[in-house]
Amino acid sequence: MRTVDKRTTQTTIHMLLVILAVALVLVLGGCGAGSEEKAEEQDQTQVTTEATVETTTEATTQTQESAEPDAELFAAGADIEIPEYDGEASVKINGNQPMFADALKTTDSREEYGKLDKRGRCTGAFANLSVDTQPAPSEERQDISSVHPSGWRSGMGWERCHLIGWQLCGENANEKNLVTGTHYMNVDGMLPYENEVHTYIEETGNHVLYLVEPVFKGKNMVCSGVHMQAESVEDDGEGVSFNVFCFNVSPGNEIDYKTGAVTVTDEAVAEQNAFERTYVLNTNTMKFHYPSCDSVARMSDHNKETVTAKRGDLIKQGYDPCGMCEP
């Protein structure tokens, strides 16, 4: 379903022109308002225009997605009280009961990605997941390093965290589905829930309602965590049912959520250096990588060596951490 119909493209271009014209009139005609209000209005108009452009483009390539994201779907998580992190990667919300409206409980597979807000932050992603929304078995993950989610700073150990995991929806460099997150949130927080949903769909062929919303405090550019809800449809939540908050923290590190700056404490360095895990070495460039790094796939076999080692020992042997995956 990735072919683009020429006529649809033309129609889309016409629609875009109309939308742009309307946006221009709105911006130019915004008289009488105070300057701050005006700037706000202009801001929103731009965001709306961009979002509409993206949505229309997607509609031509992915017929599964409906044209207009439902704003109400992405409002539910905004009101939850952010719990304090006390050592657990995730905590239950609302007694672990998901809060999907009955009207959503259908077997129509779909995906909806909320518009970025005016600060460029993700607002949420909703899907009715099934085998139809998963990537085809032959499909490979694409490079997502072109996306710089809000709060992204390189060299700080951040990961681009999918709101809806790739294995569930096959979305690659979709800026509305990627947030700046810690390895801890990605792997210790979100992954077990993503795996649970994936396994359930594989085993039953059923549908799962799935909503993931990043929660930002005030004007922070990095989210405090993500609110994840899921409920299986055909068996009324018998198979999958959860409502949790995963913390965007990195034990031992201090995070400035306004700017994305991460201060690694000496304790954390010592801990990381003393901990054995799997790395892939490039014996030619003398870099080491996480096995998931994109450059591992491109590495020639005779330069590639997979090891289980302590990070500190690799550095002592003369290896440098890769700048992309930042192991």
Ligand SMILES: [Zn+2]
């Ligand atoms: Zn790497």
